[in-house]
């Protein structure tokens with residue numbers, strides 16, 4: 001069967017390759033779930049892997065099949081599988097366990113080992129192929145009524161985990177009730193964070209570069225009942241803080257820019273939580289960060305910074321549940337994220353090209369029909 005692969009660490013090596021058809025019996029103890037891939041979303045991670053910035057082929061291969069955001073339909077299950085059955089719609093998590101205590105208790109998303117195994121990213125083949133098989137632990141059911149958003153299950157899990165981690169850590173404060181949230185970035189992660197904060201009743205400001213007028217991202221943020229703030233319209237986190245005369249209680253940073261991540265430390269409120277989710281490559285240094293002032297304010301203000309990456313099956317379920325509630329509260333808004341569908345695995349070159357423009361909200365491949 002066909003698969004889209006790269007040859008790390010070579011640059012621009014994306015190509016079509018062949019993989020053997022997987023079988024339910026490839027997974028031990030009757031725990032296998034064989035899935036037909038219907039849609040796969042791609043993001044900046046896939047672009048950076050193709051740029052040779054990271055990613056490694058699985059042992060014994062000189063290529064890595066990419067794609068870590070999948071939506072598919074169960075074809076066959078092993079004898080021990082009860083949680084899904086043939087015909088069910090599913091997504092599948094990205095990380096696979098290493099050897100740490102966290103990996104052993106099902107928390108590979110917070111592994112304490114430096115090497116991590118991720119389908120489509122590092123040392124494990126991904127989902128840009130026709131079928132895959134995996135252990136039932138990693139397969140997450142998508143309700144039939146949510147199949148139109150199934151390809152967003154993985155990005156939604158990343159956001160759900162970030163917010164969950166911040167809220168868990170904030171229990172240190174006993175009575176903390178966040179009212180104002182800033183979301184930095186209006187890519188898929190920023191928009192889904194906007195949704196999830198709105199579902200918690202917060203007043204949300206979503207920041208991005210582009211003007212609001214005629215801008216789909218602004219339309220989506222506004223559709224969720226948030227305020228969209230474009231730097232090109234002169235609206236920045238600092239200008240909104242000045243207008244509100246108060247700092248935000250919680251900030252979700254998803255711009256991909258380390259400068260913005262650090263600058264966010266300047267305007268987080270007392271007792272607040274700052275969530276960092278950008279995976280920033282390169283080794284740029286920053287000037288003009290008022291380090292003493294930030295240090296002092298963070299100490300006197302009991303502020304929290306939480307870094308977050310990846311999501312396990314529990315976060316996939318939280319993400320899917322949030323999108324489902326979102327459909328009831330803000331009908332039809334989330335599907336506007338799905339801007340750039342492409343037909344079939346053969347469109348891999350166009351897929352990479354669209355990612356490289358950096359201008360598409362969401363590129364995804366329709367791998368097969370049901």
Ligand code: BGC
Pocket residue numbers: 043045068094118121154155158279309310311
């Ligand atoms: C993926 C995460 C992954 C991270 C680091 C992101 O693009 O969505 O699941 O953990 O990259 O590789």
Ligand code: ZN
Pocket residue numbers: 043045068
């Ligand atoms: Zn990703």
